[in-house]
Amino acid sequence: xxxxxxxxxxxxxxxxxxxxxxxxxxxxxxxxxxxxxxxxxxxxxxxxxxxxxxxxxxxxxxxxxxxxxxxxxxxxxxxxxxxxxxxxxxxxxxxxxxxxxxxxxxxxxxxxxxxxxxxxxxxxxxxxxxxxxxxxxxxxxxxxxxxxxxxxxxxxxxxxxxxxxxxxxxxxxxxxxxxxxxxxxxxxxxxxxxxxxxxxxxxxxxxxxxxxxxxxxxxxxxxxxxxxxxxxxxxxxxxxxxxxxxxxxxxxxxxxxxxxxxxxxxxxxxxxxxxxxxxxxxxxxxxxxxxxxxxxxxxxxxxxxxxxxxxxxxxxxxxxxxxx
Amino acid sequence: xxxxxxxxxxxxxxxxxxxxxxxxxxxxxxxxxxxxxxxxxxxxxxxxxxxxxxxxxxxxxxxxxxxxxxxxxxxxxxxxxxxxxxxxxxxxxxxxxxxxxxxxxxxxxxxxxxxxxxxxxxxxxxxxxxxxxxxxxxxxxxxxxxxxxxxxxxxxxxxxxxxxxxxxxxxxxxxxxxxxxxxxxxxxxxxxxxxxxxxxxxxxxxxxxxxxxxxxxxxxxxxxxxxxxxxxxxxxxxxxxxxxxxxxxxxxxxxxxxxxxxxxxxxxxxxxxxxxxxxxxxxxxxxxxxxxxxxxxxxxxxxxxxxxxxxxxxxxxxxxxxxxxxxxxxxxxxxxxxxxxxxxxxxxxxxxxxxxxxxxxxxxxxxxxxxxxxxxxxxxxxxxxxxxxxxxxxxxxxxxxxxxxxxxxxxxxxxxxxxxxxxxxxxxxxxxxxxxxxxxxxxxxxxxxxxxxxxxxxxxxxxxxxxxxxxxxxxxxxxxxxxxxxxxxxxxxxxxx
Numbered sequence: 001x002x003x004x005x006x007x008x009x010x011x012x013x014x015x016x017x018x019x020x021x022x023x024x025x026x027x028x029x030x031x032x033x034x035x036x037x038x039x040x041x042x043x044x045x046x047x048x049x050x051x052x053x054x055x056x057x058x059x060x061x062x063x064x065x066x067x068x069x070x071x072x073x074x075x076x077x078x079x080x081x082x083x084x085x086x087x088x089x090x091x092x093x094x095x096x097x098x099x100x101x102x103x104x105x106x107x108x109x110x111x112x113x114x115x116x117x118x119x120x121x122x123x124x125x126x127x128x129x130x131x132x133x134x135x136x137x138x139x140x141x142x143x144x145x146x147x148x149x150x151x152x153x154x155x156x157x158x159x160x161x162x163x164x165x166x167x168x169x170x171x172x173x174x175x176x177x178x179x180x181x182x183x184x185x186x187x188x189x190x191x192x193x194x195x196x197x198x199x200x201x202x203x204x205x206x207x208x209x210x211x212x213x214x215x216x217x218x219x220x221x222x223x224x225x226x227x228x229x230x231x232x233x234x235x236x237x238x239x240x241x242x243x244x245x246x247x248x249x250x251x252x253x254x255x256x257x258x259x260x261x262x263x264x265x266x267x268x269x270x271x272x273x274x275x276x277x278x279x280x281x282x283x284x285x286x287x288x289x290x291x292x293x294x295x296x297x298x299x300x301x302x303x304x305x306x307x308x309x310x311x312x313x314x315x316x317x318x319x320x321x322x323x324x
Numbered sequence: 325x326x327x328x329x330x331x332x333x334x335x336x337x338x339x340x341x342x343x344x345x346x347x348x349x350x351x352x353x354x355x356x357x358x359x360x361x362x363x364x365x366x367x368x369x370x371x372x373x374x375x376x377x378x379x380x381x382x383x384x385x386x387x388x389x390x391x392x393x394x395x396x397x398x399x400x401x402x403x404x405x406x407x408x409x410x411x412x413x414x415x416x417x418x419x420x421x422x423x424x425x426x427x428x429x430x431x432x433x434x435x436x437x438x439x440x441x442x443x444x445x446x447x448x449x450x451x452x453x454x455x456x457x458x459x460x461x462x463x464x465x466x467x468x469x470x471x472x473x474x475x476x477x478x479x480x481x482x483x484x485x486x487x488x489x490x491x492x493x494x495x496x497x498x499x500x501x502x503x504x505x506x507x508x509x510x511x512x513x514x515x516x517x518x519x520x521x522x523x524x525x526x527x528x529x530x531x532x533x534x535x536x537x538x539x540x541x542x543x544x545x546x547x548x549x550x551x552x553x554x555x556x557x558x559x560x561x562x563x564x565x566x567x568x569x570x571x572x573x574x575x576x577x578x579x580x581x582x583x584x585x586x587x588x589x590x591x592x593x594x595x596x597x598x599x600x601x602x603x604x605x606x607x608x609x610x611x612x613x614x615x616x617x618x619x620x621x622x623x624x625x626x627x628x629x630x631x632x633x634x635x636x637x638x639x640x641x642x643x644x645x646x647x648x649x650x651x652x653x654x655x656x657x658x659x660x661x662x663x664x665x666x667x668x669x670x671x672x673x674x675x676x677x678x679x680x681x682x683x684x685x686x687x688x689x690x691x692x693x694x695x696x697x698x699x700x701x702x703x704x705x706x707x708x709x710x711x712x713x714x715x716x717x718x719x720x721x722x723x724x725x726x727x728x729x730x731x732x733x734x735x736x737x738x739x740x741x742x743x744x745x746x747x748x749x750x751x752x753x754x755x756x757x758x759x760x761x762x763x764x765x766x767x768x769x770x771x772x773x774x775x776x777x778x779x780x781x782x783x784x785x786x787x788x789x790x791x792x793x794x795x796x797x798x799x800x801x802x803x804x805x806x807x808x809x810x811x812x813x814x815x816x817x818x819x820x821x
Contacts, residue, residue, distance in 0.1 A: 187693060200669070208650040
């Protein structure tokens with residue numbers, strides 16, 4: 001009888017780990033129910049949700065490689081803005097979407113590389129170098145827009161990207177990138193080593209892991225996500241300004257935490273957190289929109305749910321770290 | 325004698341693991357009650373619940389006849405129950421004084437500000453009172469070694485003048501000086517009519533110091549021995565449920581080893597920890613290194629794994645210079661650090677993650693692809709060969725008992741088939757059954773031609789297991805002993821002090 005009870009507790013602990021996924025499914029069910037009752041065009045709404053969340057999903061999935069290390073990048077949005085601007089300018093010069101994609105990814109990876117290498121060379125917390133990068137990138141974005149000479153924006157002809165501005169294209173990009181990240185995180189040494197460095201850097205060093213090297217690789221993975229995000233941003237909104245991707249940094253944090261990943265990174269990091277969190281957040285926004293919530297109240301509800309998610313994930317962690 | 329501690333029908337589970345199963349325990353004023361049992365038997369769980377660290381699932385607790393339900397360890401200490409925990413219980417980023425008065429800052433408030441001068445003075449008094457006057461109360465705790473951090477904890481607990489003191493597996497982490505401090509405190513409390521609950525795996529120590537001894541096994545009370553019933557064989561049998569067969573240490577006195585040198589250190593210097601330290605390690609040799617806690621032996625372990633760099637001098641492994649930890653692993657060196665929870669394990673990770681992390685290159689296909697089946701097989705081999713008590717390899721290491729954690733730390737390096745193992749206090753906090761198994765494993769590894777550097781503060785262990793014993797003093801090599809049946813602890817101590 002007692003064993004059954006213990007087994008039940010153990011299972012409930014594991015279920016608690018799956019809470020973000022269960023939450024997302026529940027939210028999708030609620031969304032469907034409300035949409036059905038309000039006679040909303042469900043396929044159209046779903047398309048909308050995907051359109052809104054895919055870019056965040058891509059960037060956040062890459063950013064998991066940074067957060068797992070217990071690190072933090074405040075310059076993700078600025079990096080995406082600059083990468084998109086440079087990518088757009090490359091298109092305007094060459095007329096090639098492929099070159100635009102390559103330039104977007106190359107630029108974002110380069111920015112990440114600079115942040116992480118500087119942190120490694122000067123032995124600084126990588127967060128510090130990303131703060132410096134944020135200012136630098138914001139200034140660089142202004143310089144690029146000015147140099148382009150078309151007022152406050154850089155534009156790519158809408159016709160040029162119309163063909164790839166589809167949910168299916170974005171979905172394929174997301175699935176390919178997600179599959180690549182899942183493979184790197186779960187089936188290569190990289191993910192294991194990153195989780196260990198995030199969980200206990202001292203023990204990781206004494207297990208032969210090079211935290212600087214892992215940090216550089218992690219940042220490059222994040223750069224890859226930012227670059228793809230920049231490319232998708234151009235296809236979605238071909239007119240770019242200094243405010244492009246302004247909220248991405250915060251959206252990424254919220255998505256990752258909402259997806260059940262600890263902000264401190266470590267062993268409990270999960271690669272799917274970003275996708276789950278991002279989709280959940282967008283579903284939540286849509287549900288509140290359909291219920292005609294005031295935007296202020298919507299923000300408050302989101303904040304309360306965010307705190308609740310953090311509390312629940314900590315509750316599970318507290319239970320499992322009690323000493324014997 | 326007054327009854328001070330009463331625990332009635334206490335039960336506690338961690339997931340599917342039953343840590344305590346309807347435990348009844350009583351401790352009286354004016355006595356030292358010993359608690360002994362294998363790793364994971366429930367000793368720390370029962371006492372930590374009583375000391376306010378966690379809650380029980382079922383049961384009742386009384387303190388001096390009154391219902392006892394502390395909300396935290398601080399609350400318990402204020403009301404008269406203090407506990408010195410097995411692992412590091414201090415915060416590294418603050419001063420020793422702040423650790424001693426952790427949660428008590430308001431006592432030192434002067435208007436809006438904390439009177440640090442007074443806090444440091446009172447903390448220094450507390451340290452002096454327990455005989456740890458060599459510690460500067462203003463020093464940052466993180467800059468102190470494990471023993472001094474432990475002494476800070478003791479000072480912290482003693483500032484609360486507890487009526488009940490729980491000493492959980494603390495002495496094995498301390499040098500003789502540190503142990504003497506604890507023994508004196510325990511004796512004083514006993515004489516004042518207070519109560520001490522003393523947990524240790526050192527049977528000699530516990531039989532020497534305790535008035536009664538309660539044995540736990542698998543979360544149940546097996547038997548309580550009165551002082552006149554103390555008998556080593558009976559206690560061991562009660563602990564493990566069977567008689568220990570075979571030798572505890574190795575029973576040969578043949579200290580001859582291969583002439584092949586696998587590791588050579590030449591004139592290593594590192595501040596005041598290592599001074600012109602030279603030695604060589606041979607294939608198939610167990611080289612014991614002993615001394616007082618601050619003699620430099622723990623630093624030596626780190627230097628030989630390239631985790632710390634010597635200021636001058638060299639060391640080579642099979643002729644290769646080792647520049648960092650990854651290279652040390654490449655040349656097949658493994659290192660079990662003394663500070664298990666900080667240096668050897670990632671507590672929030674699973675057993676699987678901890679064991680696998682050092683062996684990724686061993687089971688990953690082409691040193692690249694990790695196949696879950698191969699990983700599981702690699703980890704399970706260690707879990708089974710070391711008899712790690714767990715639900716499965718996915719269990720978090722933080723939920724294991726001290727001894728089982730140590731087994732995981734061991735498994736990490738044994739799994740990757742290290743040719744040279746540096747073991748810094750490998751049997752700290754490990755019960756006699758596991759200790760014996762670890763000694764047998766070390767001996768088997770020696771016979772397989774593997775070399776072991778055994779750093780320890782337990783002379784009996786060093787003498788019992790080493791082919792050669794080096795005694796260090798103030799960073800120097802003070803004396804080298806060959807394996808011999810005549811070698812005694814007294815011989816070694818002479819060169820330590």
